[in-house]
Amino acid sequence: xxxxxxxxxxxxxxxxxxAYAESKVEKKxxxxxxxVFSFLKKNGFxxxxxxxxxxxxxxxxxxxxxxxxENQESSENLLIIFFQEDVENNTTLIKxxxxxLKENQNDYNITLLFTYGNKQVFEGTGRITGIQxxxxxxxxxxxxxxxxxxxxxxxxxxESSSQKQSSPSWLVQDAYNTFHALGIDKNxxxxxxxxxxxxxxxxxxxxxDFFESSIPAIxxxxxxxxTDSDISEKxxxxxxxxxxxxxxxxxxxxxxMLRLFGRYQVLSEFAILRIAVPTIFLWTLFIFLLxxxxxxxxxxxxxxxxxxWYSVPLVFILxxxxxxxxxxxxxxxFSSMSDAGFIYGMLSTYIIIILFLSLIFFVLTLLYxxxxxxxxxxxxxxxxCFINQSVFILLDISLSPIFITICILALIALVIKKxxxxxxxxxxxxxxxxxxxxxxxxxxxxxxxRSFLIESNKIIFTLPFVLYPLFLIIFRTLTSLKRRYKKxxxxxxxxxxxxxxxxxxLIILSFIRTNQINSSKKEPPLIIRETRxxxxxxxxxxxxxxxxxxxxxxxxxLGKKCIVCDLQIISSQNPVxxxxxxxxxLSSNTCRFNIPEYPPDVMTFSYGTNALHSKIIVYAVIxxxxxxxxxxIQKSMIIGDSK
Numbered sequence: 001x002x003x004x005x006x007x008x009x010x011x012x013x014x015x016x017x018x019a020y021a022e023s024k025v026e027k028k029x030x031x032x033x034x035x036v037f038s039f040l041k042k043n044g045f046x047x048x049x050x051x052x053x054x055x056x057x058x059x060x061x062x063x064x065x066x067x068x069x070e071n072q073e074s075s076e077n078l079l080i081i082f083f084q085e086d087v088e089n090n091t092t093l094i095k096x097x098x099x100x101l102k103e104n105q106n107d108y109n110i111t112l113l114f115t116y117g118n119k120q121v122f123e124g125t126g127r128i129t130g131i132q133x134x135x136x137x138x139x140x141x142x143x144x145x146x147x148x149x150x151x152x153x154x155x156x157x158x159e160s161s162s163q164k165q166s167s168p169s170w171l172v173q174d175a176y177n178t179f180h181a182l183g184i185d186k187n188x189x190x191x192x193x194x195x196x197x198x199x200x201x202x203x204x205x206x207x208x209d210f211f212e213s214s215i216p217a218i219x220x221x222x223x224x225x226x227t228d229s230d231i232s233e234k235x236x237x238x239x240x241x242x243x244x245x246x247x248x249x250x251x252x253x254x255x256x257m258l259r260l261f262g263r264y265q266v267l268s269e270f271a272i273l274r275i276a277v278p279t280i281f282l283w284t285l286f287i288f289l290l291x292x293x294x295x296x297x298x299x300x301x302x303x304x305x306x307x308x309w310y311s312v313p314l315v316f317i318l319x320x321x322x323x324x325x326x327x328x329x330x331x332x333x334f335s336s337m338s339d340a341g342f343i344y345g346m347l348s349t350y351i352i353i354i355l356f357l358s359l360i361f362f363v364l365t366l367l368y369x370x371x372x373x374x375x376x377x378x379x380x381x382x383x384x385c386f387i388n389q390s391v392f393i394l395l396d397i398s399l400s401p402i403f404i405t406i407c408i409l410a411l412i413a414l415v416i417k418k419x420x421x422x423x424x425x426x427x428x429x430x431x432x433x434x435x436x437x438x439x440x441x442x443x444x445x446x447x448x449x450r451s452f453l454i455e456s457n458k459i460i461f462t463l464p465f466v467l468y469p470l471f472l473i474i475f476r477t478l479t480s481l482k483r484r485y486k487k488x489x490x491x492x493x494x495x496x497x498x499x500x501x502x503x504x505x506l507i508i509l510s511f512i513r514t515n516q517i518n519s520s521k522k523e524p525p526l527i528i529r530e531t532r533x534x535x536x537x538x539x540x541x542x543x544x545x546x547x548x549x550x551x552x553x554x555x556x557x558l559g560k561k562c563i564v565c566d567l568q569i570i571s572s573q574n575p576v577x578x579x580x581x582x583x584x585x586l587s588s589n590t591c592r593f594n595i596p597e598y599p600p601d602v603m604t605f606s607y608g609t610n611a612l613h614s615k616i617i618v619y620a621v622i623x624x625x626x627x628x629x630x631x632x633i634q635k636s637m638i639i640g641d642s643k
Contacts, residue, residue, distance in 0.1 A: 027088060028561075029598030033061040036084045036114050040064060043095055052116065052133050053582040053594045058603050061596050063130045064114040068101050076108035078243055079146040079215075081131065085119045086151035090232075093151070097236050106244060117597050118206060119152075121525060121563055121630075122621070128596045131206060135213050145171070145249065146210050146217035147239055151232065153221035156184040160218050161443060162207040166194040167218045169255040169266045174242035175218055176257065176264040182234055184223075189442075191435035192257035192264070193399070203445050216251050256401055267401065276400040279407075280390065286411075311365065312380070315471060318357045319464035326350035327454065339446035340517035344510035346453055352503050354467070359495045362475045366482050366491055374483070377476040378414045384469045385410040391465060402432045410469060419480045426473040433466065446517070474498055526629045527621065534633035536560050537618055541639060546608075549577065552639075553606045556618055558599075563630065564621040567593040567605065571614035579607035613640035 027035050033049075040047040050063035064084070080097075087094060101110055115130030131148075138144060158175045160167040172192065179185040210217035220239065222232045254269040267275075330346035337345060389403040406429050413425045441449070453459065478498075481490045538557035543550050556567065569575040569591045576583055582594040593605055617636045624631050 029596075030059050030061050030600060032084050032598075033064065033116055036064045036087050039087060039091060040066060040114075043098070045098055047114075050130075050134065050137065052128050052130060052596045054580060055582075056580040056604070056606060058581075058605075059600055061116045061598065063116055063134055065134075066098065066112040066114075068098070068110040068112065075142050076249075077142055077144045078106075078108055078110050078240070079113060079144055080110065080240070081113045081115055081146060081148040083119050083150065083152070084114050084116045084130075086149075087114065090151045093232055093236075096233060100237065101240070104244075108244075120597055122527075128594055129205075129209070132209050135209055135215070138213075138215075143249075144215045145243065146215055147171075147243070148206055148217065148219040149236065150219065150221045152224050154224065155187060155221070156223050157187050157221040158218065159204045159207060159221065159443075161194075162204040162211060165207075165211040166253055167207070168216045168249065168251045169194070169257065169268065170249065170252075171216060171218050173257060173264050173266050174239060175220060176259075178235055178238040178242065180259070180262075180264065181238070182231055184231065184235075187442075189435045189439050190259040191432075191439075193402075193436055193439065194253060194255045203448065216249075272400055276404065279400075279404050284386075311361075311475070312384075314361065315358060315468060316464045318361065319354050319467065320460055322354035322357060323350050323460050323463065326353055331454065338514070338518050339450045341514045342450050343441065343446065343453060344514050348506040348510045350463075351467075351506055354471075355499060355502055358471050358474070359499055362478050363491060363495050365475075366478060367488065374417075374476055374479050377472055377479060381410045381469050381472045381476070382407075382414055384472060388465050388469065402436065405432045406469065413473065413476070419477050419484070422473060422477050422480070426470060426477075429470060429473065441513075523628055527632050528624065528629065529632040530634070533635055534620075536622070536633055537620055537635035539616065539618055539635045539637050541616065541637065549608045549610055551606060552609055553604055554616060556603045556605075558601045558603075558620060558622075560622045562599060562601070562620045562622055564597060564619075565595045565599045565603075566619040567595065568617045568619075569593075569607075569609075569614055570617065571609070573610075575609055575614055577608040577610065579605070581605050581607070583607075613638075615639075 037047050037049065045066050048065045048067070050065055051060070052062055053060060061084075080101075082094065098112065101112075113130070113134055115134065117127070117129045118131050120127055120129070156179065158172075158179065160172050160175070166172070176185070176188055176192065179188055204219060206219055207217055220235060222235060252269055254272070256267040256272060257264050258267065259265075326346055326349040329349050330342060334342045334345040385403070385407045389400070389407050392399045392403050409425050409429050413422060416422070416425075478491050478494050481494045482488065484490070536559040538555075538559070540555045542553050542555075544553075545551075554567070556565070558565065568586070571589055573589060574585075574591075575589065576591045584592045584594060586592055595603070615636060615638050617634065619632065619634050621630050621632050623629075
């Protein structure tokens with residue numbers, strides 16, 4: 001009796017454990033889409049399905065859509081987007097979200113999209129994503145705004161730029177203020193510049209889909225381990241409530257946002273223009289009065305600048321040479337490093353080289369030229385900052401506050417005499433550039449940024465403009481040391497101090513930031529290609545003759561769980577005349593059937609063809625026994641006589 005009880009208890013425990021283990025198995029493909037549909041249906045949310053492709057007889061994954069607050073009189077539509085992969089671990093959060101949205105009375109329409117295929121293992125062109133399918137189905141005469149929530153992110157963050165476009169200022173402001181109010185803004189900069197979106201290496205494939213369709217969008221990343229917490233729910237409703245209260249939904253693409261007085265404040269394009277235009281006018285007037293009107297200043301300015309005019313082209317040449325040298329060093333020495341290591345290594349090497357060469361030039365200038373004073377350099381600083389301001393404002397108006405601030409600091413440097421104050425000004429002139437540089441690298445796709453540094457020639461001429469006034473400040477302090485201490489040894493000590501301090505700071509910063517980026521970055525998947533035909537794929541076909549056409553049915557059985565499947569038909573002419581399945585013509589004689597990620601184990605494809613000879617190739621990517629490693633297997637079949 002006791003033995004029987006023990007056996008029953010053991011069986012019960014095993015069944016419970018087995019059920020628990022099954023519940024923890026991550027759902028994929030059609031199973032995942034069905035689970036999301038059932039969850040929504042069970043909670044009374046009336047979901048609709050949207051096929052990703054015309055699937056014929058196959059059961060492919062699909063989007064799930066829930067329409068809320070349908071207002072036929074309104075053309076405004078808020079799209080709230082979740083990834084199906086996030087639903088299972090966040091059912092409570094999503095259920096609460098939908099229930100509260102149903103209770104609200106809104107003057108706009110709300111649509112919830114549970115998209116499939118946007119969290120893909122393998123990124124690349126030609127992949128089928130639920131968001132792109134959904135966007136293609138939207139009505140062109142309505143207005144849409146999309147908020148994408150990633151409930152399974154590594155950390156709290158906001159994505160708002162992609163492929164030379166930025167999210168609207170009001171949407172970015174709402175998101176940043178939401179994060180700041182909830183105390184989860186540690187990854188957000190105090191300064192936001194829409195100009196960052198102008199770079200090709202800052203990309204978000206999801207945002208790009210919306211931007212290309214002229215739909216304003218923003219992506220909110222919420223921390224994985226706290227997605228069922230109160231914080232995530234508050235983020236959701238903060239964003240939705242902000243949209244509800246926002247009346248001016250103009251898509252402004254050039255703006256600046258600064259954290260001030262406990263909130264993020266937006267400086268619009270019009271406001272920036274109102275600041276920049278008068279500033280440029282006043283600065284031009286100042287330069288005119290400084291050098292052309294006042295006789296004493298005119299004589300003093302031109303006489304002093306004349307003694308050191310050659311420093312302008314020479315420092316620029318040194319900058320360009322230093323960048324080319326550092327690029328060569330980076331390609332030769334840092335090529336095996338990670339993308340972050342390469343980027344920080346190259347930029348640090350560049351600044352260290354230009355600093356070394358510039359200091360040598362400054363020391364030699366002070367050694368052989370004893371006639372000019374600190375004012376010689378002060379005038380050059382003012383002029384160079386004015387040129388910088390004008391050039392960068394023409395490139396992008398949103399950059400003007402940064403360079404106007406630097407110009408004001410240069411003007412202050414003109415009237416002060418103490419050396420220590422010039423060192424402080426040097427630091428202050430760097431500070432406006434720090435958030436810009438930080439955001440530039442943080443939001444960039446590391447691989448694309450690496451390619452940009454290697455291939456782009458624009459940066460060779462851009463960086464000297466930015467750095468030139470800073471090097472002049474260093475030159476100015478060295479000149480002051482020479483005049484104050486009357487010994488050239490003071491200049492040498494000052495130059496060495498500058499080099500050691502700045503170089504050490506750059507090396508330490510590069511090391512820290514590289515480790516931070518590498519530790520947070522997920523390693524790309526490794527694909528091992530098998531050259532031999534695989535027995536894991538079973539490939540068959542059957543033909544039916546109807547008049548002059550052949551109705552061919554291809555059957556595919558995948559022995560192991562497949563992540564990506566690619567079916568191609570190759571013949572001497574158009575291989576597919578008609579079919580119930582979606583397909584893409586890769587060339588005049590090659591066709592590819594469109595198959596979403598994680599397809600079913602058994603698939604059939606029927607199509608009409610008049611080709612007597614064709615080749616069928618099936619490629620499949622399956623998981624390997626090693627983590628983050630995959631195998632590419634293939635199976636092919638030749639039908640008909642090639643003669």
